[in-house]
Amino acid sequence: MTAVIPTIVTSSTAGFQPAFKPVTTKDRHICSLAAIATIASTNIEDVWKRAEELGLPKVGPFYHLIDEHLITALFAKYSWVATVWKESEKPSQLPDLCIALVDYDADWEVGRYVVFHRAKCSHDEKTVEYIIDPTAIRQELVIRTDITTLAPAWYIGVHPMNKTSSPGKK
Template sequence: MATIPTTVTSSPEGFQPAFNRVQQEGDFDDAFACIATLAGKTLADVRKQAVDKFGHPPHGPYWISEHLIVSLLAHYGLVGTVYQEASAVADLPDLALAMVDYDPETELGRHVVFHRAKASHAPKAVVEYMIDPAYWVSEGQRVRVQFDDCQPSWYIGVHAMGKQSASGK
C-alpha cells in the first residue's frame, strides 16, 4: 500500500519535494508521468500497466481518461477522486493531480502534481508546491512554489488507500 508523505525536508533556503519528478516523454503522457511521480515508478512502468492491465492503446491516438487515471492510482495503492473544478490553489486538497493551462473551448489541459505538506524545519509552516512533468519547462519551473502562471482549473484529489480489515470489508 502506498503512503503519502505529510512532511517535506525543508530549510530556510528552500525545500526538497517529497516526490521524485518523472518527466513526460511525449506531449500527451503528462497524467502518466504524474502517476509515476506519486507511485515512485517509472513512466514506462505506468504506461505498461495502462496497456497490459487496463486496455489502453499501445500507440496513439488516445486520451487518458479520468477512469484510467483513477484505475492506475488504485493499482498503486492510491485513491483518486473524480475531476473537481478549482478556481485557485486554495481549492486543492493536500495532494492532487491538478489540471493547468486549461482551455475551456477544447476542454483540454495538462496535469501537474500538487502537494501541500508541513515543513520539517518549522512544524507549523506549510509548503505548497507543484511538480511539473513537462519536458519543455525550464529547470526552475519543474518544481515550483509560485503559481501565478500555473493556476489549476480542475483536479483529481489523491489519498492513500485505507487498509482492508481481516474480514475483507
C-alpha cells in the first residue's frame, strides 16, 4: 500500500468519514502501536511483530523503549517518515497528520497517543480537524473533533516517504 496523506475526507452535512480506519485497543500501554497501525493501515499484531524485529522485547517491560527512535523506525517500515517530538500549545500548531500526546503528565513525561488529521470536507470547502483515540473509554470518543479539550502537548509529524529512483548507468 502506498503511503499518502488524504487531503479530503468523505463528508455530508450530517458529518464525515475519517480517512483512516481506527485501530483500537483496551491495553493502555500500546496506544502508540495502535496509532502507528491506524496510519499504516494495518493491525496491532503486525506493528508488534515489526517492533520486535527492531528490538522491542517479546516479554517484560517495554513501554520505556517506545521512543521517537522506535516510532521513526516503525513508520519507515510502512513507507512513512516520522519527525522528532515537537511541543505544541494549540491544535493550529499541529501538522496535517501526526501522532500526538494528550493527557500529558510533564512530571512522568507520559501521555496517551492519538492520531491527529486535518483535511478538507468533500461536500464543501470547510476543513475538519479530528483525533482518532485508540484507547478511548467509549466508542463514541474514538473519533473526536473536540480537539481543544484534549490539548495535544507533544507531537511527531508523519508524511509519506519519498521514493527515490535507482541511479542510471553511467
